[in-house]
Amino acid sequence: MISVQGVSMRYGSKVLFEDVTATFSSGRRYGLTGPNGSGKSTFMKLLTGELDPQRGVVVRPQKMGVLRQDQFAFDAVRVIDTVIMGNRRLWDALEERELLYSKAELTDDEGMRLGELEGIVGEEDGYSAESEAAVLLQGLDIPDHLHERKMGEIQGGQKVRVLLAQALFGTPQALLLDEPTNHLDLDSIHWLVDFLNRYEGTLIVISHDRHFLNAVTTHTADIDYQTIITYTGGYDDMVMAKTQIRSQVESQNAQREKKIAQLQDFIARFSAGTRSSQVQSRRKEVERLETTQLARSNIQRPYINFKMNRPSGRLALECSGVNKSFGSHHVIDDFAAIVNRGEKIVLIGRNGVGKTTLLKALIGGGDLGIGATADLDSGSIRWGHEVSVGYFPQDHTGAIQKGMTAVEWLHQFDPDAARQDIHGLLGQMLFTGEEGLKPTDALSGGETARLLFCRIMLLKPNVLVLDEPTNHLDLESINALNIALQKFEGTILIVTHDQDLIEEVGTRVWHFDQKGIQDFKGTYEEFAGSVA
Numbered sequence: 001m002i003s004v005q006g007v008s009m010r011y012g013s014k015v016l017f018e019d020v021t022a023t024f025s026s027g028r029r030y031g032l033t034g035p036n037g038s039g040k041s042t043f044m045k046l047l048t049g050e051l052d053p054q055r056g057v058v059v060r061p062q063k064m065g066v067l068r069q070d071q072f073a074f075d076a077v078r079v080i081d082t083v084i085m086g087n088r089r090l091w092d093a094l095e096e097r098e099l100l101y102s103k104a105e106l107t108d109d110e111g112m113r114l115g116e117l118e119g120i121v122g123e124e125d126g127y128s129a130e131s132e133a134a135v136l137l138q139g140l141d142i143p144d145h146l147h148e149r150k151m152g153e154i155q156g157g158q159k160v161r162v163l164l165a166q167a168l169f170g171t172p173q174a175l176l177l178d179e180p181t182n183h184l185d186l187d188s189i190h191w192l193v194d195f196l197n198r199y200e201g202t203l204i205v206i207s208h209d210r211h212f213l214n215a216v217t218t219h220t221a222d223i224d225y226q227t228i229i230t231y232t233g234g235y236d237d238m239v240m241a242k243t244q245i246r247s248q249v250e251s252q253n254a255q256r257e258k259k260i261a262q263l264q265d266f267i268a269r270f271s272a273g274t275r276s277s278q279v280q281s282r283r284k285e286v287e288r289l290e291t292t293q294l295a296r297s298n299i300q301r302p303y304i305n306f307k308m309n310r311p312s313g314r315l316a317l318e319c320s321g322v323n324k325s326f327g328s329h330h331v332i333d334d335f336a337a338i339v340n341r342g343e344k345i346v347l348i349g350r351n352g353v354g355k356t357t358l359l360k361a362l363i364g365g366g367d368l369g370i371g372a373t374a375d376l377d378s379g380s381i382r383w384g385h386e387v388s389v390g391y392f393p394q395d396h397t398g399a400i401q402k403g404m405t406a407v408e409w410l411h412q413f414d415p416d417a418a419r420q421d422i423h424g425l426l427g428q429m430l431f432t433g434e435e436g437l438k439p440t441d442a443l444s445g446g447e448t449a450r451l452l453f454c455r456i457m458l459l460k461p462n463v464l465v466l467d468e469p470t471n472h473l474d475l476e477s478i479n480a481l482n483i484a485l486q487k488f489e490g491t492i493l494i495v496t497h498d499q500d501l502i503e504e505v506g507t508r509v510w511h512f513d514q515k516g517i518q519d520f521k522g523t524y525e526e527f528a529g530s531v532a
Contacts, residue, residue, distance in 0.1 A: 001023065001024065001025055001026050001059075001061065001174075001202060002023075002024040002047055002058070002059065002060050002061070002174055002202055002204070003022070003023045003024070003058075003059045004020055004021060004022050004046070004047075004053075004056060004057070004058050004059075005021050005056055005057045005058075005059075006019050006020070006021060006055060006056035006057065007019075007020045007021075007046065007053045007055065007056030007057070007058065008020070008053065008054055008055040008056055009039065009042055009043075009046070009051075009053060009054055010054065015226045016038070016039030016042055016043075016223075016226070017039055017043065017223060017226055017227055017228055018226050018227060019055075019056070019227075020056070020227055020228045022221065022228055022230060024174075024202050024204055024221070025202065026173070026200070026201055026202050027200060027201075027202075028202065028203070028218050028219050029196065029197075029199070029203040029205070029216055029217045029218045029219070030202075030203060030204045030205070030217060030218075030219045030220065030221050030230070031205055031206075031207065031213040031216070031217035031219070031220045031221070031234065031235055031238075032044065032204055032205065032206045032221050032223070033206075033213070033220055033221070033222045033223070033235060033238065033475065034222060034223030034224055035300060035474045035475075035476055036444075036446050036474040038223045038224065039223050040178075040206050040223055041178055041206065043223065043228070044176055044178050044204070044206060046058055047060065047176055047204065048060075048064065048066045048176055060174065061172075061173035061174050061202075062173070063087075063089075063170070063172045063173045063174075064172050064173065064174045064175070064176060065086055065166075065167040065168055065169070065170070065172035065174070065175045065176070066167055066176045066177075067163060067164055067166075067167040067176070067177045067178055067179075067180055068163045068166065068167070069178065071156060071159045071160065071163070072152075074151040074162075074163075075150065075151045075152030076150060076151070076152065077150065077151055078147075078148060078149070078150060078151075079137070079142065079146055079147050079148070079149055079150075079151060079154065079162055080130055080133050080134065080137070080147045080148065082151055082162055082163070082166055083133035083136060083137060083162060083165045083166050083169050084129050084130070084133050084169060084170075085166060086165075086166035086167055086168070086169035086170055086172075087124055087129075087169055087170030087172075089120065089124060090120070090121065090124035090125075090126050090129065090170065093117045093120040093121050093124070093126070094121065094126060094129075096113075096117055097114065097117040097118070097121065100113065100114050100117070101114075124170065125170075132169065133147075133165065133169055134147060136165040136168055136169060137161075137162065137165050139188070139191045139192075139195065140161040140162075140164060140165055140184070140188050140191065140192075141161065141185065141187070141188050141350060141351070142154075142158060142161055142162060142165070146158070156183070157183035157351055160182060160183040161183065161184065161188070164177070164180055164184075164192075167180075168195065171201075172201060173201045173202065174201050174202040174203070174204070175196075175199060175201060175202070175203045175204070175205075176204050176205075177203070177204070177205045177206070177207075178205075178206045179206055179207060179208065180192060180205060180207065181207055181209045181212050181497065182471070183351070184351075184497060185349065185350045185351045185497055186348055186349075186497050186499065186502075187350060188350075188351075189209070189212060189497060189499070193212065193215045193216055196216050197215075197216060203216075203217075204221070205217070208470065208473060208474055208475050208478055209470075209497075209498055209499075209500075210235050210236070210475055210478065210479070210498075210500050211498065211499035211500045211503075212499075213234055213235040214234035214235055214236055215234075216234075217233075217234045217235070218232075218233070218234075219231065219232055219233070220233065220234065220235060220237070220238035222238055222242065224242075229242075235475070263282045263285055266278075266282055267282055267283060300430050300476065301476045301477075301479075301480060302428060302429045302430050302450065302476070302477050302480050303428040303429075303480065304428070304429070304453060304457070304477075304480045304481055304483075304484035305428075305457065305484055305487075306390075306456065306457060306460075306464065306484050306485070306487075306488040306490070307457070307460050308460055308461065308462040308489065308490050309388070309460040309461075309462070310386060310462065311341065311386070311462055311489070311490065312341050312384050312385065312386050312387045312388075312462045312463065312490065312491065313341065313384040313385030313386055313387070314340060314341050314384070315338065315339075315340060315341070315384040315385070316339045316340060316341045316343070316383070316384045316387060316462075316463055316491040317337075317338070317339040317362065317381075317382070317383055317384060317387070317463075317491070318337075318338050318339070318381075318382045318384070319335065319336060319337055319362065319379065319380065319381045319382070320336040320379060320380055321334055321335075321336060321378060321379040321380065322334070322335040322336070322358075322361060322376060322378075322379035322380075322381065323335075323376065323377045323378045323379055324354070324357055324358075324361060324375070324376055324377050325377055331353070331354035331357050332354050332357060332358055332361070332517070333516050334379075334516075335358070335379070335516070335517050337510075337519055339491060339493075340491075341384070341462075341490070341491055342489065342490065342491060343491055343492075343507055343508050344485070344488075344491070344492040344494070344505055344506055344507045344508065345492065345493045345494070345506065345507075345508045345509070345510055346494055346495075346496065346501075346502045346505065346506035346508070346509055346510070346524060347359070347493065347494065347495045347510045347512065348495075348497075348502065348509060348510070348511055348512070348524070349511055349512030349513055350512070350513070353512040353513060353514070354512055354517075355467075355495045355512055356394055356467055356495060358510075358517075359465055359467050359493065359495060360375070361375065361376055361381065362381055362465065362493070363389060363391050363465055364381075383463075386462070387462065387463055388459070388460075388461040388462055388463065389461050389463045389464075389465055390455075390456035390459055390461035390463070390464050390465070391465045391466075392449075392452055392453070392456065392464075392465070392466040392467060392469045393452075393467055394467040394468040394471070394495070396445070396448045396449070396452070396472075399448070399452060400440050400443065400448055400451060400452070401440060402440055402441045403439075403440070403441065404439070404440050405436070405437045405438060405439060405440065406426060406431055406435070406436050406437070406438050406440060406443070406447075406451055407419070407422055407423065407426065407436045407437060409440050409451070410422055410425070410426065410451065410454050410455060410458060413455055413458055413459060414458050414459070417458065422436075422458075423436050425454050425457060425458060426451075426454060428454075428457075429450040429451070429453060429454050430450060431447075431450070431451075431454075444472075445471075445472035446472045446473060446474065446477070448472065449469070449471070449472040449473055449477075450473075450477070453469075453481075461490070462490040462491065463490055463491045463492075463493075464485070464488065464490065464491070464492045464493070464494070465493050465494075466492070466493070466494040466495070466496070467494075467495045468495055468496060468497075469481060469494070469496065470496060470498050470501065478498065478500075478501075481501075482500060482501055482504055482505065485501070485505045486504060486505055492505065494506075499524075502524045503523070503524050503525060506523060506524050507522075507523060508520065508521050508522065509522070509523075509524055509527045511527065
């Protein structure tokens with residue numbers, strides 16, 4: 001169990017939460033929700049002990065699993081050892097035991113200490129630690145041959161998965177996970193969901209994956225109105241309950257305001273007459289009926305709307321004999337497909353199987369004029385008549401020119417557009433007021449993603465090629481993107497591990513595995529049913 005009592009945190013004049021008291025019980029799985037900047041990660045750091053509250057007390061269990069955010073902290077450590085270090089008591093005992101065993105002779109005290117250490121190792125299941133750590137790594141798609149490697153020798157996405165295995169190791173009494181699905185493919189996410197649903201301790205998780213939260217959480221702790229309110233159920237249950245409560249208060253306020261207006265009309269008409277006692281009683285009634293003041297929500301919802309300047313021809317894309325290898329590793333092998341206007345294709349499969357490589361090959365082919373090169377070993381790519389592509393890259397590095405403001409960067413893509421229209425478009429994506437003048441050098445990951453969507457909306461293409469577009473978006477922005485993609489009348493190719501997007505947007509599936517690319521003409525639900 002974890003509890004917070006009277007906890008407050010603010011930065012300058014900005015209040016994140018004030019006088020929060022909450023209990024997170026064992027056996028329950030809590031989603032910690034709220035928009036970007038609401039204080040989710042700050043609250044998580046209070047729970048882990050990385051930060052001290054400015055006021056209040058946090059009570060936590062001794063044994064906690066925490067997803068570390070520093071990918072480089074364990075670069076000199078073996079992968080398997082990094083996982084075992086998730087149980088600090090066991091790891092310290094193993095290290096001290098190894099030091100004692102390395103000595104030629106032991107004193108009596110050292111012999112006694114060695115016995116104590118063997119007891120700790122037994123209590124913490126240390127004799128099966130490496131096999132348990134290996135099972136976690138395999139579930140998160142870290143192959144056996146990497147287990148003996150140093151952390152500094154593996155890729156960034158693999159490091160994140162090792163750190164997730166570290167948090168899960170050793171049956172901690174509480175698990176605190178901040179964005180655990182980042183860098184996980186769909187199969188790894190499904191494995192994690194199954195693991196967490198079997199976990200018996202206290203789970204608190206931050207995620208921008210709505211499907212993941214609905215699949216895992218039993219309760220939702222929502223940061224809003226400068227406090228934390230706990231709701232029963234997953235994310236969708238919380239949204240429904242929160243909306244109903246606010247609507248109920250707003251309805252009650254409307255009825256009260258109507259009654260107050262009637263009473264004040266009576267007071268104004270008869271305050272100078274002979275009905276002073278009745279006027280006085282109505283004044284007291286007005287005081288009693290004072291409306292409940294609604295706190296202002298800190299949730300901001302962007303408005304994403306993809307329009308087309310003109311539709312493409314019936315044939316949007318044709319590719320044949322597409323091959324791409326890196327050394328002896330064949331990533332794309334003789335791929336061919338015809339994409340018709342209006343199809344919405346989701347590219348799914350394990351990390352590293354070639355999804356991004358194929359998208360880059362497609363946008364680099366056909367002379368689209370968006371600065372990419374096909375770099376194919378062989379094959380042909382032909383885009384259809386009147387096709388215009390809006391591209392959202394997975395790696396935002398270099399995607400937005402430095403040394404400009406957000407307005408200036410966006411305006412260069414349509415110099416004829418009125419400044420008012422540019423500011424309006426930025427406002428839709430939450431760059432309100434002076435935020436449009438923010439230097440591009442200072443943009444956060446979420447702001448960069450929203451600005452890239454502004455460019456797509458400004459150019460109004462008829463084909464969208466989106467590579468992991470949700471990575472830096474909060475739940476509200478992802479929901480807005482989901483709705484916009486469903487409404488879009490053009491063609492979509494999208495790589496995403498967000499299952500709601502996959503299920504609700506996709507009309508066709510390109511599934512990548514070691515055997516190649518399977519082209520399934522149907523929804524993800526139909527595809528999953530065909531391989532079950």
